[in-house]
Amino acid sequence: MQDTKSVLNAYEDMPLGKIFHHHWGRTLHGSDNVIFCSETGQYNPIYFNAEYARSLGYDDIPIHPLFVFNVVGGMTVEDLSEGGGLFLGIDRLNNLKAVHAGDTLTSSSEIVARRLSKSRPGWGIITWRTRGLNQRDELVIEFDKTNMVRCRDAENV
């Protein structure tokens, strides 16, 4: 078996237009949501008061979109950023459809921009467009994430 570190993707493994279908998928639960909203202080009762959520037209308490973002983004890490490299930014994040407890999300990403870093030899800067789908293949979230990505031969940078 190969050294695990050697199989993580590097800059060279992420050509423009390449699509990654990420592992696992994840069913979201009401318990996830209440812990998330509590520990990050999301003080809007839509996300923790079912009567209030229904009065605003939701079927039930929606999962907070920022938790959806982090799960959909979390599933991209093994393919795209576990190889090391700082998280630089997020653009064009759109929450397109409410997610509810019991929904299952999967995640895929397409490489949409890449260049080598000028200031840090051995590193590249890559942007991928990530899409999160629910169990009915409906797009629930999309966003562009930009990270530094290590080049394959860049040891000790």
Next chain:
Amino acid sequence: MGVQNLSILTGSHNYLEDFNVGDKISHRRGRTVDASENTYFTLTTLNTASPHFNKHEMETYMGGRFPERLVNGGFTICVVVGLTTQDIAENAIDDLSYTNIRMLTSVHPGDTLYANSEILETRDLEDRTDAGLLRYRFEGTNQRDEPVVRGERTILLKKRAFDSF
């Protein structure tokens, strides 16, 4: 619980009409980030990047430039947005979009985050009169007043008409 009761569960000072472009808000609370919650958040979102949860590995990561584990940037965004929420988005009907989020300084366990915001845009909608769009810039700072993250959030926010009856 009747409809009349529900509108008293949120503030009466933070409807769309209460905000003007250029308003700046220093949010009252701060939040110290602990190592264990950073580990939990990272792992529960299936994020496998070990700089968030392997302290030993940080001794050699990027030449040993960081003294401690890195707080998950996604978690930092959530805490900072959370610090802005009661003041600006407590009466939001929907959380629509984010953009121009930039991670500016690394955050480590034990750091304390604060937040401030500026209202960038308020906009009426053609298809409804009881709510509109509000776009604001949020900024998170640490205990040394260094900016750690900036970004823009757009929400669908109630107007007073939503809760008047």
